[in-house]
Amino acid sequence: MTKKRPFKLAFASLVVLSMLMVGFRIATYEEPRISLENYTIEDGFQLSVLASESLLKAPVSMDFDNQGRMWVVEMISYMPNLEGIGEEEPTGKISILEDLDKDGVADHAKVFLDKLILPRGLAHVYGGLLYIDGPKLWFVEIKNDKPGKKTLVDPVYAEGGNVEHSSNGLMMNIDNWIYNANYNFRYQLRNGKWIKEPTSARGQWGITKDNFGRLYYNNNSVNLQGDFVLPNKVIRNRYFKPSVAENKRLASNTVYPIHQTSVNRGYQPGVLDEKGFLKEVTAACGPLVYRGGVFPEAYTQNAFVCVPEANLIKRNVLHFNGFQTTASQAIEGKEFIASTDEGFRPVNLFTGPDGAMYIVDMHRGIIQHKAYISQYLAEQLASKKLDTLQNAGRILKVTSKAIKPNPVPDLSKASSTQLVAFLSHPNGWLRDRAQQLLIQKKDLSVVSQLIKLTKATNSFSTDIHALYVLEGLNALSFESLSDLVNQSKNPELIAHAVGLLERFATMQHVAKMKAVSTQLLAQNNQTVDLYLSMSLTPWLNLSEATFLPFLAEIDKKYANEKIFQEAITSGLGGKEEVYLASMNPTDLLKKNLTVAITNRQKKELNSIFVTEKNAVDNRTKGLKLFRSICATCHGADGKGIQDLAPPLNESEYINGSTRRLASIILHGISGPIHVNGKLYQLNNEMPALINNKEISDQDIADIIQFTQSAFAKVGKGISANEVKKMRDKKPAGTGIHTEKQLLEDDFDK
Structure with missing residues (x-):
């Protein structure tokens, strides 16, 4: 629902005149009126909506320029459907959000960069903008809110890995170095040249710091991690990897949602409690050590953490004990922000120039990538129609009721x-x-x-x-x-x-x-x-x-x-x-x-x-191989294609022995076959991969790993060595399986 916001006459005239001068299309501005009634927030704080659709879609990160305006990264192509088809389309953007009528809600957006592939981060540094486009890290000069000269900083910044495990963060630390999550390099522009040097690998999505300059981060299943020492101090010995001073788990992973939770492995024992509530984080990300100065003193340098799968934000109290840091749940049994809105997907947190805390809410149904999404979760999302929640996104703001945010200074004019x-x-x-x-x-x-x-x-x-x-x-x-x-x-x-x-x-x-x-x-x-x-x-x-x-x-x-x-x-x-x-x-x-x-x-x-770029994990490799080899006949969604191939989804051949599945992939199958009780009279043989020298045993194991994640009721693994055994165990007769052989042979002997 939206409401029209009329301009005051004098201000409107100035805005219209300026728009005509620079060639903007004049439009009636509409601002969101979004209810936050199903959101709870800790006593003494208030939550407001600063921006939402249609000004932005799928925001994943943001930064503020020297005038205090929000620059937002929109990763629009991420999981556009349950099959993840179309993810590589160049639909990503970096937009500048503005509040032209000065009422505290963004009412205008202009695109600074578009046609980006899965952009994941940005940072205002060195008078320009550092940003990610596909696997590359770029720096671009800013000329009157338009991109100027571009410099390629790192061609392999986010190469390899899955989008959930690709480099991001781009955080300038107090030591004048830019650090990242999910990457073992840091950057600095020195004497006109970009310097890239190794640092410890940290976290998965999002990175933050305390006043001293220590770094904090997390991964999907760990609420909060951090270093006990300043970066790059304890890695001077290239032949020794520290295990005590860095990458330490700081807090409990326990989480307290306020509704039943749909998560990827919710069917596994211990993931949900008896009421169906998530017990520990499974998608923790976007940490922020709050340093804004307009929350009560007890909140200074607290570590806030996004938990998008459970629609909440945690607050951890940091304790500095000599040369060690620990963290504890702020209020036992209760989170800082929690919602029953399953579209609330906080993925990043930032302090603003006014001292308030800003929440990047991707606001969508699907946040699990196709390479990892289980059949269980896919069904949950589809039954709730969460897979249809696309093209939304919000920026929320947290302020204290007792302390007003600071006025936003224009640092571009500061002496x-x-x-x-x-x-x-x-x-x-x-x-x-x-x-x-x-x-x-x-x-x-x-x-x-x-x-x-x-x-x-x-x-x-x-x-x-x-x-x-x-x-x-x-x-x-x-x-x-x-x-x-x-x-x-x-x-x-x-x-x-x-x-x-x-x-x-x-x-x-x-x-x-x-x-x-x-x-x-x-x-x-x-x-x-x-x-x-x-x-x-x-x-x-x-x-x-x-x-x-x-x-x-x-x-x-x-x-x-x-x-x-x-x-x-x-x-x-x-x-x-x-x-x-x-x-x-x-x-x-x-x-x-x-x-x-x-x-x-x-x-x-x-x-x-020795690591130059992130490695591609097995399930992501399996997804790519599946799409190039198997999806042509079985469909990207695994539901099969009429007269070509039966469905994989819920198939007894997927849910059954993984060795039997490996044998099918290696040796092929011919003749009619029953799947889920239905007879498929196929005219063609399923091609065997055994003679394809470009497909290794590990490749086949990766394909099976993906199918187990995507289509099986309960996923099972298989090793490359087990695949090799099936390679040597050829079917009798023609060397191609028939349904009778598949049912009678004991593949697990």
Whole structure:
């Protein structure tokens, strides 16, 4: 339902005039009037609709420009039907949403980019837009809300994998690096060139950060994961993969929906409770550590998580315990937002320039991809007609009833001095964007103001923001950093600063760095000790005798702390044998160093240093093979095609032995056959794949894996080795199966 919103006369005249001048078609604006009565939200908060269809379709991500306008990624072609046919069509868009009558609801949309293939993310960085189109990562300049010069940043950014497991995120962190979910690389534009370097692989869909710069993420079956340390600090040793410091599960996976849930494996024991309610997350995504500053203090740096399969959003309270982070359910038995509207599909969360929390609601029936969707879920969706809920989408806004959102400043007009002031703002979005705009301006006149801010301690990490503006302006030196490290009382600032000192590692600075390290150890602070141990690598390359004793002291001080032993192992990359021979390591460290030495001898690198692109999972490979080989006769939906092939859906040959199914695929079948009690008099033989040298045993296993997921009542697996056994077990006679042989042979012997 919609309502027409008349303009005030004077404002309308200006809008119409401007539209005529730039060639826009004049239209009567209509805004949504959508009921949120079947949504519950935690006491003290309110939920509103900012934008909805027909202004946008299938939104999956968003960002705000420097004027505070919403830019939305629309992944329109995702699962257009239960068969997923048409998904590769270039129908995706990036649109700019505007509120021309200034009433708080978007009433106009203009397309910035269209004809995109499954776009999944965007980010306003470096004065332009970083975005994903198919497998490629692009950067485009923005000229009067129109795309300008395009630069290909990474041709294989999202190559491989399924759309549910393709790279996304594009989040600028406080360290001036752009991080991703589901990809083991980070990016930075430096001196006009795009830099791509390995980082740890994190999560599945969505990525977020806290004020310190630690990263948080999740995957479909894990509510919240995170790193205990800053990114790229504990992976310095290429032959050692940390297991304690990164990729840690932080919270319970328990979920509390307010209605019966249709989920992919709902038929499996333990997925639903006795009432049919989901027990644990199965599609968790889009986490957000809230840093907006306009929620009550107890909500600051809470981790919110989207749970679209259960139509809700979780709130996790983060607990920072020394060098470890944990999270707990905010209110036991109750979620922050929950709805009985099965079209509510929150997939991403963001803090806005006003400090409010923004929800990207894909608002559709099907969110499970064809490669994984079970027959059980397909039937559930069809029975509720959720497969017909297409071409919708919403952006929702969460605000506190007690604290009004901040006015949205126009940062595109802000002076350098004003931007420096925003580094102390309670809203993390404003701090982050001010940091990046100051770097882009290259205005060295504010350096003295920034240096002053590096000595200001507050809960907003203002000092760290200022430090990285200086880094981006190339305004740091060994002397300025060492002075800052010696004078600062903030361990978190020191953690960042001691890492930045690495780029000034030269012989002329060795003696001074020794003095800095001595002073830092004297602080007897866990955070300082941890980051010092991870930052001595380039100094060790200059003087082992000077800096190995510092690591030995930290080793003995934290002999039973695994995270410290991983940190030291990272810092000792390439120096393991020297340390073992001269420093008498503790047992935990000795074990780690031995692992690293063995891996180096075997040339077994941490996988992040050898993986260039995401691998295609077996079921996605199986789907592609099925469509190219099997769907021509059996139909993309597995329902069969008249006079060509019987249905696979609910077939006893799909629900039965997977070895028998492998044998059918390998050797073919001829003659009449009964399927689901119906006789099919087929004129043609089903072709055998046994002599097709391009189809491997693993390919056939993948095809079967897909059919089990898509068409079987209860999916079963099969290995490539089992397929091979069926390859060697040819049917008697012609070598092609008949129905009689299929029924009489015991394929599982």
